Amino acid sequence: MKNIACLGGLALLAGCATGPAPNFINGSYYLAGDNSCKRYNMVSNGVIECLNSKGQSTGYRQAMSAEQMQMYAAQRAYQSQQINALTQQVQQTGDTFRQAGQSIQQTQPYTPPAVTNPSQPSTTVKCIQAGIYVNCRQ
Numbered sequence: 001m002k003n004i005a006c007l008g009g010l011a012l013l014a015g016c017a018t019g020p021a022p023n024f025i026n027g028s029y030y031l032a033g034d035n036s037c038k039r040y041n042m043v044s045n046g047v048i049e050c051l052n053s054k055g056q057s058t059g060y061r062q063a064m065s066a067e068q069m070q071m072y073a074a075q076r077a078y079q080s081q082q083i084n085a086l087t088q089q090v091q092q093t094g095d096t097f098r099q100a101g102q103s104i105q106q107t108q109p110y111t112p113p114a115v116t117n118p119s120q121p122s123t124t125v126k127c128i129q130a131g132i133y134v135n136c137r138q
Contacts, residue, residue, distance in 0.1 A: 022072060028063035031072075037061065 020031040036058040037050035127136040
């Protein structure tokens with residue numbers, strides 16, 4: 001169950017929506033590229049106006065500082081480590097299932113017990129005892 005939750009988390013990380021990423025524009029980095037900043041106009045040195053895919057203004061963004069760039073890089077590295085750990089866990093789960101499948105294939109096949117035809121006469125006698133009474137049938 002834990003692995004299914006992890007796979008769900010991986011699916012969310014790899015979703016269709018794209019987030020902003022640093023873009024080098026006129027000598028500075030700006031977070032752009034997401035749905036609300038598909039295009040941009042330079043407003044002044046250090047400020048861009050973001051436009052959506054329809055060309056409508058969605059706001060202004062300032063250039064990223066060195067600290068913001070470091071934080072962005074650290075977050076990306078952490079996400080990469082998480083994805084790698086999740087990938088390893090999924091691979092280990094796959095290996096476990098593969099090994100289980102191989103061990104099932106290597107076990108002896110099930111042989112059902114022999115069945116006698118009830119129309120053939122039986123030579124055995126079955127007796128049931130209840131207290132001092134005994135009832136036997138052939």
